[in-house]
Ligand code: NAI
């Protein structure tokens with residue numbers, strides 16, 4: 001029997017709550033399928049470890065993770081630790097260390113979920129946002145000088161490389177090509193940012209020549225927010241920089257009903273390293289410990305993980321279960337239901353067992 005080694009890093013806030021739910025669903029799937037096993041190793045990395053030992057993960061943390069087929073990640077961030085420390089102390093070292101340059105964020109309105117836009121329901125909003133995940137505005141370049149003095153300066157330098165832009169553009173065109181509508185929108189801000197962003201546009205043009213069957217267009221990021229709200233039906237696959245796609249995908253999650261249903265996959269398309277799968281949301285201190293975190297984003301990213309490791313049937317079974325349970329109205333309060341995390345998880349596991 002095939003066995004996949006999964007590193008589970010629940011980390012902070014509701015992370016442990018949704019990862020526990022995800023592990024239950026994945027175990028039910030492996031049992032239902034019968035042809036593969038999932039072997040989970042749990043790591044207690046995160047803000048508690050930082051407070052205890054001064055680092056969110058051990059120095060050889062990424063080295064340890066190399067032995068796994070995939071990483072199943074919760075959320076990192078605590079009210080009493082600065083956010084830039086938690087992000088740069090755990091999540092970004094994994095994404096960047098493993099060159100997970102494609103961040104893939106599917107969004108669609110699930111049946112039974114009341115989305116906030118009038119007259120927009122399931123089928124009207126079905127997108128995949130591809131976020132460049134290795135450079136751009138989050139390359140970590142920049143610095144501060146004259147700290148605390150009146151003349152203090154801080155710079156945040158966006159870095160765009162031909163290699164980095166070309167590979168994400170190819171990934172996005174390929175993904176668009178694999179979807180029924182073969183439609184791609186390339187987002188930039190190449191009117192105001194006239195160097196790196198103009199290079200994006202030029203590289204999009206070049207790469208598009210290899211994908212004659214993909215219809216594509218360009219949008220400026222500010223106009224893109226309007227289009228997402230006013231004509232969600234006109235979009236399908238979207239590619240944007242690290243920062244722009246970060247923001248657009250939160251908007252996408254909200255337009256689909258809740259951040260609690262939005263998943264993300266940090267992929268190394270060349271499979272040199274394990275890829276990492278996580279819900280888009282953060283550690284949500286406001287609801288931590290209440291047992292009401294929506295586990296759907298975590299189920300969805302678990303489906304992305306199964307697909308990536310080569311268990312597409314199980315991935316589809318999981319998404320069928322998610323759609324059934326949402327349509328049946330078993331939902332957490334963030335999407336208008338009155339079920340808790342465990343109720344939704346039990347319903348998902350039942351649906352998996354009952355799926356044929
Ligand atoms: P957040 O995503 O944690 O929460 C935003 C709002 O959405 C809150 O009202 C929360 O209750 C709600 N929400 C989020 N996930 C939900 C779920 N599964 N079910 C129901 N409601 C849900 O974002 P926020 O408040 O900006 O950040 C909190 C912490 O999380 C910060 O420390 C931040 O740095 C960190 N963060 C970590 C991320 C990661 O690990 N990938 C991503 C985003 C934020």
Ligand code: MG
Nearest residue numbers: 246247250280
């Ligand atoms: Mg974000």
